[in-house]
Amino acid sequence: MPRRKTGAAIPEMFRTLIEKPGTQVYPYEKVNLPQRFRGKLDIDPAKCTGCQVCAMVCPASVITMVDFGTRKVGDRVLPVKRPVFELATCIFCGECVDNCAFNALEMTKQFELATPHKEDLVMKKALAR
Amino acid sequence: MTVTEILEAIIFPGVLFTIAMGFLFDWLDRKTAARMQGRIGPKITGPSGILQPLADFLKLLFKEEIIPSHADKVIFLFAPALYFLAPLLSMLFIPIIALTPTAGFDFDLLVILFLLAFAAFVVAVLSYSSASSFTTIATGRLVLQYVSYEIPLVLAIVTAAIYSRSLSVEGIVGSQTGLWNVFVMPFAFVVYVIALMAELEKPPFDIPSAKTEIVAGWLTEFSGRALAFLKLTKEVGYVFGAALAVSLFLGGPLGPQMGAAIPAALQYFIYFMVKLLAVGFLIFVLKTALARVKIAQATELFWKVLTPVSLAQLALVLILIQGGIPLAA
Amino acid sequence: MSVEPTQPKVREESAGLMKYSAENLVPFGPIHPALKEPEYFKLILEGERIVQVIPRIGYVHRGLEKAAETRPWVQNMYMFERTCGICSFVHSLCYGQAVEGLTIYEVPRRAKFIRLIIAEMERIHSHLLWVGLMGHWAGFETLFMWVWRDREIVLDLVEAISGNRVHKSMNAFVGVRRDMPEGMEDRIVERMKFLVDRARYYKEIIDTEETMLERTEKVGKLSQETAEKLCAVGPMARYVGLQKDVRLNDPYAAYDEVPFDIIIRNEADVHALLQLRLDELVASANMISYAVQHLPEGPIRVKIPPIIPAGEHATHCEAPRGEIFYYVKSGGGRTPERVKVRTPTLANLPVALEILKGQTIADVPIVLTAIDPCFGCMDRMSFLDTETNRQWTWSGEELRQYGINHYFPERAKK
Numbered sequence: 007m008p009r010r011k012t013g014a015a016i017p018e019m020f021r022t023l024i025e026k027p028g029t030q031v032y033p034y035e036k037v038n039l040p041q042r043f044r045g046k047l048d049i050d051p052a053k054c055t056g057c058q059v060c061a062m063v064c065p066a067s068v069i070t071m072v073d074f075g076t077r078k079v080g081d082r083v084l085p086v087k088r089p090v091f092e093l094a095t096c097i098f099c100g101e102c103v104d105n106c107a108f109n110a111l112e113m114t115k116q117f118e119l120a121t122p123h124k125e126d127l128v129m130k131k132a133l134a135r
Numbered sequence: 136m137t138v139t140e141i142l143e144a145i146i147f148p149g150v151l152f153t154i155a156m157g158f159l160f161d162w163l164d165r166k167t168a169a170r171m172q173g174r175i176g177p178k179i180t181g182p183s184g185i186l187q188p189l190a191d192f193l194k195l196l197f198k199e200e201i202i203p204s205h206a207d208k209v210i211f212l213f214a215p216a217l218y219f220l221a222p223l224l225s226m227l228f229i230p231i232i233a234l235t236p237t238a239g240f241d242f243d244l245l246v247i248l249f250l251l252a253f254a255a256f257v258v259a260v261l262s263y264s265s266a267s268s269f270t271t272i273a274t275g276r277l278v279l280q281y282v283s284y285e286i287p288l289v290l291a292i293v294t295a296a297i298y299s300r301s302l303s304v305e306g307i308v309g310s311q312t313g314l315w316n317v318f319v320m321p322f323a324f325v326v327y328v329i330a331l332m333a334e335l336e337k338p339p340f341d342i343p344s345a346k347t348e349i350v351a352g353w354l355t356e357f358s359g360r361a362l363a364f365l366k367l368t369k370e371v372g373y374v375f376g377a378a379l380a381v382s383l384f385l386g387g388p389l390g391p392q393m394g395a396a397i398p399a400a401l402q403y404f405i406y407f408m409v410k411l412l413a414v415g416f417l418i419f420v421l422k423t424a425l426a427r428v429k430i431a432q433a434t435e436l437f438w439k440v441l442t443p444v445s446l447a448q449l450a451l452v453l454i455l456i457q458g459g460i461p462l463a464a
Numbered sequence: 465m466s467v468e469p470t471q472p473k474v475r476e477e478s479a480g481l482m483k484y485s486a487e488n489l490v491p492f493g494p495i496h497p498a499l500k501e502p503e504y505f506k507l508i509l510e511g512e513r514i515v516q517v518i519p520r521i522g523y524v525h526r527g528l529e530k531a532a533e534t535r536p537w538v539q540n541m542y543m544f545e546r547t548c549g550i551c552s553f554v555h556s557l558c559y560g561q562a563v564e565g566l567t568i569y570e571v572p573r574r575a576k577f578i579r580l581i582i583a584e585m586e587r588i589h590s591h592l593l594w595v596g597l598m599g600h601w602a603g604f605e606t607l608f609m610w611v612w613r614d615r616e617i618v619l620d621l622v623e624a625i626s627g628n629r630v631h632k633s634m635n636a637f638v639g640v641r642r643d644m645p646e647g648m649e650d651r652i653v654e655r656m657k658f659l660v661d662r663a664r665y666y667k668e669i670i671d672t673e674e675t676m677l678e679r680t681e682k683v684g685k686l687s688q689e690t691a692e693k694l695c696a697v698g699p700m701a702r703y704v705g706l707q708k709d710v711r712l713n714d715p716y717a718a719y720d721e722v723p724f725d726i727i728i729r730n731e732a733d734v735h736a737l738l739q740l741r742l743d744e745l746v747a748s749a750n751m752i753s754y755a756v757q758h759l760p761e762g763p764i765r766v767k768i769p770p771i772i773p774a775g776e777h778a779t780h781c782e783a784p785r786g787e788i789f790y791y792v793k794s795g796g797g798r799t800p801e802r803v804k805v806r807t808p809t810l811a812n813l814p815v816a817l818e819i820l821k822g823q824t825i826a827d828v829p830i831v832l833t834a835i836d837p838c839f840g841c842m843d844r845m846s847f848l849d850t851e852t853n854r855q856w857t858w859s860g861e862e863l864r865q866y867g868i869n870h871y872f873p874e875r876a877k878k
Contacts, residue, residue: 013424014673015606018665019171028173028613040620042645044627065539099542099633104641113627172609268490272512272825338603339675342826426675427603429826430512 039115044098046116047091047129053110054132056087060102060111068096074133091129093119144238148231148404153223157370160377160415161188167416168423188370192363200359203265210264214257215361219368221254222375228304229378230387231407232400239305244296247304247379248289251334254372255281262343262353273352276430277343283437284333284340290445291327294320295383298452304379308387315386319455322448324384326441331376332418333433335369339425340433377414378407385410490825494523498601498829501839505832512824517817520855525843532803537563537772540800541635547805548841549630550590553582554783555841556635559803561716562792564638565777567768574762575639576718581755582625582634583717583781584748588659589618590784591741591748594836595666598738601829602679607669614662617655624648639765644756652756656749663745670738680735684819684831687732694818697811698786700835703740704732710782722758724751734834770798783808785836807841 030037039045061069071087078084103111121127143149162177162185169176177184202211225247227238236243259281262274296302298319299310307316317324333340344352357365381387387410388403428436488509494502504520528547532540545556557579564571571579592615599607619629625644626632634640670676686696691704701708709726711719727743729736774796780789786808793802812835820831846857858866868875 009672010674010677011672012674013421014669016420016424018610019420019424019606022173022610023167023170025173027170027175028616029175031175031178040624040627042624042627042642044633063538065535065542097542097546097631098628099631100627100641101538101542168605172606173613174609272490275512338605341603423606425604426599426607426673426679428675428678429824431824432678 043115044100044113046114046119047093047096048112048114049129049132050110051132051134053108054088055108057107058087059105059107060089063101063105065099065101066095066097068092069102088132093127093129094124144227149227149237150223153226153371153374154367156374157367158188160373161370163415164419167419171423192367195363196360198359200361203267203356205266206356207264210260212361214261215364218254218257218261219364221250222368222372225250226375226378229382230305230308232404234309234388235305239303242302243304244292244302248292258353265356267356269355270353273343277353279430279434280333280340280343283434284330287326287437287441287445288330288334290449291323291330292383294323294449294452298456304382308382308389311386312389315384317384320448320452322444326445327380327384328417329441331380332421335373335376337418337422339428341427342430342433377411380414381407381410492828503839507828514820514823517820519813519817520848521839521843522845524840525845529803529805532800534799536770536798537800538637538770540803542633545631545633548838550593550838551586551783551785551841552630553586553632553634554781554788557583558779558781558788558790560635560637561779561781562777562790563772565779566772566775566792566794569638569766569768571638572763572766573760575764577755577759578640578644578764580718580722581752582632584752585618585622587748587784588745589615591745592618594741595738597833598830601833602676604676611666614659617659621652621655636765637768641765643764644759649756653753656753660746660749663742667739667742670735677735679830680733680738682733683823683827684734684834685732686815686819690818691815694814695811696815697808699737699740700786700812700815702727703729703736705730710780710787714780716779716781718755722751722755734830737834771796785809785838786812807838809835809838809842813842
C-alpha cells in the first residue's frame, strides 16, 4: 500500500511550471491541421457531370440539383443538372467525396465558417462554366 | 491628522493600495495556478493579462442585480459593504513602509481579532439572508467551518502576541528585530497558514462555496455590484491575511540594511512586498495541489489536529518565556 | 393479426415511495455545474445524508429511434454516430454490425483490426475525460487540467487517421471507409507508450494524494448481489468483481485475435473505479500498439447494394461505459423498420440511484459521475402530470394505439 501524503502532485507542478504550456493560442497562432482534415467542401466545376450520386448519398440533404440546360442524345432531349450545396447543413462526413466517380469534390482545410450572412454558405460554384 | 497621513490612509499604503494589491494577488494566483497546470491563464487584457481582475470587477459592476423574492433586501444590499470594510480597515494597522502603521494604536490586535469574527458573522448572515436551498446548506457548512478554524487561528495569533509582550501589531513587528517569530514558533506559523486557507475558503477548504456541488455556495444568489464587492473582499482578505502573517511571524518590513543610498521607506516596502509575495506564493501552491475535503473531514482536522498543536505551541512558548529567553525589545 | 383501435391502457407508477416536504428536498439539475447534460434528480435528505433519489429523465430525448425509420440505411449510420460525442464510433460500429448481420457479407480482416484500433482509441479518450472530470468534481483542478492536456494526444491521433476529433465517420457497411495513413505506425506506438507512462503517474497520484483519497475511498459502495440484481454493465459490474465484458464474453471486431486482459476490482468504491479505468486505459494502449504492428493486409471495404434483406438482428458491443445493444429489423426496403438502442447509461442509472443512498451532498457529483453518465445517449420519454406529480410510461403498443386514435379518430371507438 503506497504511503499517503498530502501534496503528492507538487513536484510535477513545479516541473510543469517551467515547461511550455499546452495551450495553443488559437487566433494568434496558426493551427496545424492533418492532411485528412475534413473541412469545407470544394467542387471542381470542370469535372462535374451532374450524375446526381452526391445528392442521393448525402445524409444531411445538403445537395439540390438544379437545371443547367439540356443536351441531345439521339433524338431525345435530356435535362442537364448541376449541384447546389447548402453548406450550413453539411455534417462533413465526406460521403459525397467518396462516391463521386469523377473526383470533382474535395474537402479543404477551411474550418472557420461562421458568418452573419447565410447566403455566404450556399456554394453555387458548379453552375459556373 | 496631517494631509500626508490622510493621503497615506487613502492612497498608499491605505485603501487604494490594498485594493490594487488585491487585484495583483488575484492575477498572480490565476497565473501561477495556470502555469502549474500547463495552461496560460489571463493573457489579453493588459500585458500578460494583469488587468484581468480589474476587468472582471468592472464588468460585474455593470450587470443587473437580481434579488430572490424570499431574500431580505436590506441585508442583501448593505451587508456586502460591511463585509468589505473588515479587512480593509484591518490593513491600516499593518506597518508597510515604516515601522509604524498608518493608524495603529496600543490594542489594535484585539480590534483585528474582532474584525475577523465580525467578517465571519456578516458572511453567515449574508448567506442565510438569500433563502434558497443551496445557500441554506452553504450556511450550515460555513458556520461549521468557522467554528473549526477560529480557535487555532486565534491561538496562533495570541502565541505571537504573548511572546512579543505586546497587543499591537507595531509592537510585535518591533520585537522581531533580533529574531523573526517564525523561528521561535514554527508550528504557530503553519497552523496560522492552514487556518488562513480555511478562512479565505481556498482549496482544500473551499467547502462553503464549493463550485461543483452546491452551485456557488453562499455566493449563489448574488449578482451585479454586490457580487463585485464580495469577490473584491475575498481578495483583500487574502492580502490582509498574508500581511498579518508577515507582520506577526516574518518580521514585517524588517530586514538587513541594503545600503545607505536607498531611503528607509523604500527598503521597508521592498522587504514587506517580498515576504508578502512569498507567503502568497506558498498559499497558491498549496491551493493548486490539493483537492477539496468534506466538511466533516475539515472539522476533524481542525479539532483533532490543529487545536492541540497550537495549544502545545502556546505551552512551549510560555515555557520559553519562563525560562528567560531574552527578547530584543 | 388485426388490432382493434381502442383507448390505450395507461399503466401508472407513483412518482416517489415516501413522503417528503420541501425542506429536505434539494433539486439537483436539470441545470447544475456538476451535470454535463440535463437530467433532474430530486435528492431527499435527512440532514446531510441522502435517503432517496427520484430521477426524472427525458430532457434531451431526440426521438432517434423514430427518425431512423424514415431514413435510408447509410444515413442512419451517420445519425446514430451523433447520438453521443464520446462513444460515437461504438454507436456506428454496433449499428453497422447489426445491419451486417442481416446481409451475407463478411467484414474483411484488416477492417476488423482498424475498427478495434479506433474503438480502443475512443476508450482511451473517454477514460481520460472521465478521470479529469473526477478530479474536477473533487475540487482537484490540477489533475483535471493535466489529464485533459494528455487527452489531446489521443485526439490528435484520431484526427490524423479519420479527419475529425469526435465524429470519426470511419464505419461503413461491411468495412471501414478509410485506411490507416502511411507512416503512422511508429508515431502511434510512441504516443501510446507516453500515455501509458502518464496513466501510471496518475494512478500513483490517486493512490497517494491524501485529499483525493479522502474524497474517493469508501464512497459509492455497491454489493455484488445488488449489482447483479440491477444488471449493472461495464465498469460498474467489473468494480464489484463480476466478469462482465462483451469483448471477452462475446468477441466482435478483432477482439479474439488481439490479446488483452480484463480488469476486475473487488473493493467496490470510487477509488477502485478510478484505478480500474486507468488500468483499462493501459490495456487499451497495449492493444493498439499490438494491433498497429500486426495489421493484416487486404481490402478494407466491401461495397454492398443499398437494399438490406428482410430479417431482424441484434448485437452488442463494449462501449467505454458498458454494454451497448442494438436491435435492427428490416422489411427488405431502403429504410429500416425498427431500430432499438439500449445504451449502458440506461442500465447503470438504477445503480447510480442505489449507490447514492447514504451519501452526503458533497459526494453527489462524484458518485453520479462514477457511472460515467451520458444522458444524451440514454434518454427515454416518460409522462409527468405536474399537478398530481404522477409519472408513468407507455409500452410500444400503447403508443401505437394513441397514434392511431389521434390521427384517425374515426377509427377509434369511444
